[in-house]
Amino acid sequence: MGSILSGVEAASLVRSLPGVDAVGLEARAAGLATRSIKKESKAEAIDLAIGMIDLTTLEGADTPGKVRSLCAKAVRPDGDAPSTAAICVYGAQVATAKAALAGSGVKVASVATGFPAGQVPLEIRLADTESAVREGADEIDMVINRGAFLAGDLERVYHEIKAVKAAAGDARLKVILETGELVTYDNVRRASFLAMHAGADFIKTSTGKVGVNATLPVTLLMMQAVRDFRAETGVQVGVKPAGGIRNTKDAIKYLVTVNEILGDDWLSAHWFRFGASSLLNDLLMQRQKLKTGHYSGPDYVTVD
């Protein structure tokens, strides 16, 4: 549920947000990244991270077979490791995934709204969304209209998110800001608030399809935004960094950041996700290392 604002009000509100100092933000992120997580904390963090993954395949070459394989991995990644939070696929693969995951508790997230560019007419983006929901998607990962945003038409961005939210119905809506295209931190902060006011259940950094995807500073900034939004409105919104998080060390930096910026309230798969694919195997190898005491290798985890 977003706040009840008109598009004009929401646009004006986000334009008047305090600015972000890039160097200060990055210094804070760098400070958080120095946390040293060892032994039992590391074991806990690894399992927590596995359970927060939206295990993702978003390729033109995705087939039902590939998706079923990924679903099996999501449910039972390795031995007693926890299941991932969700798998994340294109709308065309939702039905396959839904069937493969039936009864597992692993959610199906579908990208929609003309992912990744979103440069298709709104009706088609809405139809894309409705179709995914009909096919059984539990979660919709939409993209915002970066073109409209960069052109200054914040009202349009706001109204489109509201429309997708309505089309998504009961599915949880993750709003992808595509921070690599918004470029500045000030833009990311504005887009975060715009999405939350429009009803986002999650704000998500990236599609994974552009040059710069999730970074720790940009995710930190979005965490500060959801923290402030809850303080103002009482509404809690989740955060999903996606793209570029490939190893355990990085994942733990994000968890440390959730821990220190947002605290316990966000430290669950309901409120924090990693959009990732190769991250899972690195977490599993680290997990094996903690159990066996020696380093693992790629032949000891499954390719998908």
Place this chain on the structure above:
Amino acid sequence: MSKHIDPVRTEPVRLRVKKTYKLYVGGKFPRSESGRSYPVTTPDGAELANAALASRKDVRDAVAAARKAQKPWAGQTAYLRGQILYRAAEMLEGRAGQYAEELSDATGAELHAALGTVEQAIDRLVHYAGWTDKVAAVLGGANPVAGPYFNHTTPEPLGVVAVVAPGADPLLGLVEAIAPAIATGNTVVVATSESMPLPALSFGEVLATSDLPGGVVNLLSGKTSELAPTLASHADVNGLDLSGVHDSDLATELEAAAAETLKVVRRPGRSGDSLDLLRQWIEYKTVWHPAGMAATAGGGY
């Protein structure tokens, strides 16, 4: 000295109007707060005039005037400060003859030598007039720090500088002390030469007609032994110029008094070129600011 009686004629010519030598404080020419004055003579004892005998309270008033004038003076453009110093040189040039005479009377120097000294003083003013808008470029600058910051250092005036003027060099020594201090935006309070105060007090008239804001230079005639310790211990004075003090015990005592409020002290006998003199009364201010903007440019973690 000019003669009062024409040697040929028997009737007296008109009575000469003598100048009352008063202090120069806050742009005005007040008498001493105490109302006292003291006789000033030539080196061979001939009476010249009475000069105001400044008291501790005059020091207090002069420091207050200097403090009040300091921020606005430092806030002027360096270009304007330069023009005003140049204007002072122009004023002194126009009255060089008068100053040569006064200097000759005060020091006993030959008139042509005194004129040479006045001309040197004029040239020093011109020299410092040209420094005002270059000091920051020569002494300050950008610092290449190892991080995403714009880092810049600029010289800033120390504030209020107290000057114990050279006792035996009442005009050029005074100008050499004052000009580098005010060029960078300091204001000064001067204890003028005790035995030869008149050229300094007259120099106040040059300053007063040079568009120099009142209070930038304050000139106090009187006993060095009374004025200097009061200046040295005054908590609202930032710098103390002892270069004119020849009594080393007094200089030590004044430096120790200045230590109580951590004033910057220029010791007796310290010479240097003009940049050293300018540097004596400045402090460096360094400003840092992050230089970074785009999410993709910072390099993050």
Place this chain on the structure above:
Amino acid sequence: MFDYAPAPESVRPDIKEHYGLFIGGEFTDAADGAVFKSVNPSNEEVLFTVAEAGEADVAAAVAAARQAHETVWGPMSGAERGKYLFRIARLLQEKAREFAVAETLDNGKPIKETRDFDVPTAAQHFFYHAGWADKLSYAGVGANPKSLGVIGQVIPWNFPLLMLSWKIAPALACGNTVVLKPAETTPLTALMFAELCQEADLPPGVVNILPGAGAAGAAVVNSPVDKVAFTGSTAVGRAIAGAVAGSKKKVTLELGGKAANIVFDDAPIDQAVEGIVNGIFFNQGHVCCAGSRLLVQESIADEVLARLKDRIATLRVGDPLDKNTDVGAINSAEQLARITALTEAGEGEGAEVWQPSCDLPETGFWFRPTIFTGVQQSMRIAKEEIFGPVLSVLTFRTPDEAIAKANNTPYGLSAGVWTEKGSKILWAAQRLRAGVVWANTFNQFDAASPFGGLKESGYGREGGRQGLEAYLDV
């Protein structure tokens, strides 16, 4: 839910049971045999014993330094001097972790800071000044500047190795030799530095290290050195300025502060909160330029304070050797007593105190991060340097009022300004009476950037071209 397991730094430097004075390139005991102990402030355990310098030792060190200046270091070419300094910088980098751990053990500050700040910045100071040694004629102090001779240096306990580097690197680059007295509570890294000078084959007598207390410092000041450089309290600085009066000794002083950190209503709030935290809790607030007075615009004071308290609650106070510790131990029982006394005075004068509910270790010297609100300009906690993790919060209504309050102190070392408006930053930076102004950042230091104060915060600069002025005879 997500607790961090202890992450202690595992490297242990080779700390000897006993250290001598370092005079003329050799370690030697004090002439009168005096010895004192150095204690780990985080657990009160004795780390080692060390000789305590007396007047005879100071005289011997100054003589050694004088001889080294006249026979070796003074005549040496700048390029060769520079190579020694480069070598020292490299050795410091090679032994960085050992120095970091040693500093943390002796000082109580977190390993995170010694590892990421103190030691690398100290190495940078040597590297930076090494490059000046053969370029002094371009330093803007005349065509052929000369060294001053022997420099007496007295440094504080808050950044022991870094302050040593700020003192020794420029002095040596300019061709001087030094007699340095480290602080009584933190001699370890200075003594390890003496060992490093031996390893670097630095000519004997160029660097002399004399551990001791106030009396040893006074002996250095009063010895026949050519210049005194001091970093420490304003009270001692005042005494030094008085002691050198009438002498030929030059002096530079880097003294106390009570910096204002001004947060305008258009500040980048989250970064400002970080800057406030960094400004006062960095190094347990044992920082002369700490942002100990927060001046926040009244219209956003409640919001800033709420965020600040949330942030402070996440600070990890405890074992300085744990890599996740943000706030370490107070350096000494004496300093802890002073911080305690001043905070009690703050409560007594009616300011409201707030501290997070963090656990503190049972042994050692500890003080919780502390905020005072409702502070008035006239209170002691707003005027006196506390030199601890204690922030006094004041409010202002207009920019002019902020500047007036910020400048309303006999100190003038540093200041902070937070606003997204560039013209306001320049406006404020021009008016703040401080030697260093941090705009939208705080507590940044660099060898290339001059640091030092105005008014009762002392005179002279360290770092940058300007820092060389203090060590050259122009």
